[in-house]
Amino acid sequence: MLKLLLVGYGNMGKVHEKAINNSDKAVLYGIVDPKVSELKMKGLLSKDIDFVDLKNDIDGVIISSTTKTHYRIAKRTIENKIPTFIEKPISTNIKEVKELINTCLDKNIILQTGLIENFNPAVIYLKKEDLNFTKEINIKRTSPPLDKKRELENVVHDLGIHDIGIFDYLYNLEHFSLINKSLIEKNGMISEADITFLSKGIKINLILSNIAEEKKRSWEIIGNDFSYNIDLLNKEVIKNDNGKEERRIFEKSYQSIDLQLDDFLEKIRKKSPDKDHLVKTLNIHNFIDSIL
Numbered sequence: 001m002l003k004l005l006l007v008g009y010g011n012m013g014k015v016h017e018k019a020i021n022n023s024d025k026a027v028l029y030g031i032v033d034p035k036v037s038e039l040k041m042k043g044l045l046s047k048d049i050d051f052v053d054l055k056n057d058i059d060g061v062i063i064s065s066t067t068k069t070h071y072r073i074a075k076r077t078i079e080n081k082i083p084t085f086i087e088k089p090i091s092t093n094i095k096e097v098k099e100l101i102n103t104c105l106d107k108n109i110i111l112q113t114g115l116i117e118n119f120n121p122a123v124i125y126l127k128k129e130d131l132n133f134t135k136e137i138n139i140k141r142t143s144p145p146l147d148k149k150r151e152l153e154n155v156v157h158d159l160g161i162h163d164i165g166i167f168d169y170l171y172n173l174e175h176f177s178l179i180n181k182s183l184i185e186k187n188g189m190i191s192e193a194d195i196t197f198l199s200k201g202i203k204i205n206l207i208l209s210n211i212a213e214e215k216k217r218s219w220e221i222i223g224n225d226f227s228y229n230i231d232l233l234n235k236e237v238i239k240n241d242n243g244k245e246e247r248r249i250f251e252k253s254y255q256s257i258d259l260q261l262d263d264f265l266e267k268i269r270k271k272s273p274d275k276d277h278l279v280k281t282l283n284i285h286n287f288i289d290s291i292l
Contacts, residue, residue: 002026002265005058007049007073008065009033012087012114016062019257025265029058033065049073054080060110060268063087067153071096074111078103083110083268088165089157090281094289101282110273112264113281115165119259121250122230122237123166129228129239131170131221136203138220139163142212154190155208156183156288163206164284166219171200173283179203181291186211195291 004026006016013033020028030044032052039045046052054076060083063073071091077084078100090097090113104111117123141159167173176199184192193208217232229238235250267274 002059002268003029003057005029005032005044005052005061007032007061007063008069008087009035009039010064010066012064015257016064016261019255019261020062022255022258023261023265025262025269026059049076054082058082060085060264062264064114067092067157071100074100078107078109078111081107081109083112083264085112085114085264087114088116088161089113089153089285089288091285092153092157094285097282097285101278104273105275105278108273110267110271111278112267112274113277114260115162115169115281115284116256116260117162117166117232118169119256119263120232120235121254121256122232122235122248123169125237125248125250126170126221126228126230131223133224134171134202134221135224136205136222137167138205138222140207140216140218142207142209142214142216144213144215145211154292155193155210156190156195156292158210160193160195160206160208161284161288163219164287165280167199167204168280168284171202173199173280173287175199176287178291183292190292197291 002025004020006013006028009031017028020026028043030046031039032046032049034047036045036047044052061077062085063070064087065073067089070086074084074086090100101111141163143159164173176197179196179198182194183190191209191211195206197204215233219230219232221228225242227240235252235254237248239246
């Protein structure tokens with residue numbers, strides 16, 4: 001069983017904890033969080049990563065703390081050559097992203113980012129489909145306002161990174177040109193975005209909001225003689241191929257977080273960094289940086 005250290009015990013931290021406890025391949029070695037004194041559990045408990053002996057028997061680290069702390073924590077784990085998983089985004093500072101990724105590429109260290117939608121069964125299904133001759137993609141990802149205590153980044157880093165990651169997963173995000181963008185701030189933070197760009201001959205329309213009335217995760221893929229309407233929340237795909245409609249609904253109990261964890265654990269077990277993932281992750285962060 002691989003021993004994992006969890007850094008950050010907020011909403012996502014608890015999700016990762018559950019995934020680890022559900023796994024038959026890993027155990028929770030300990031938790032690092034400023035409010036760790038409130039926790040009652042066995043294992044290592046620490047307020048800060050600086051108080052943890054990383055040369056101990058730790059097989060991997062999952063960082064789910066606030067984004068502004070990612071760089072400092074990851075720098076320590078990477079310096080100790082510990083396989084590291086970082087929730088998205090790695091950082092909103094592109095220089096920090098480049099430094100961490102390039103260090104891992106140069107030193108052959110395992111680093112993975114939380115692009116969890118790539119493990120959504122609807123997206124995995126699309127990956128197997130023939131999406132050549134796609135002309136347009138319409139994306140809408142919205143969420144209601146969250147607890148004000150949560151420290152969220154701008155809506156593109158917070159929500160849009162998932163859809164940019166899906167596009168890269170399905171089509172490869174290479175050269176692109178920005179057609180137009182509208183970024184709306186609320187309380188000093190970009191909370192809504194309407195972005196249109198062109199990549200690989202495909203027009204992508206991306207609408208984002210973290211102050212919406214309802215939670216929505218939808219994709220519409222339009223091709224020459226086909227279309228796909230995808231509901232990522234309900235794991236449903238409606239395919240229309242030359243007028244013939246086919247509906248697929250995937251098991252709702254399916255947990256993308258578990259498959260994402262298995263992927264990270266497999267990298268650790270095989271001692272096999274995924275350099276392609278790192279290059280793609282850097283491309284995604286570069287894309288976001290270029291449009292903000």
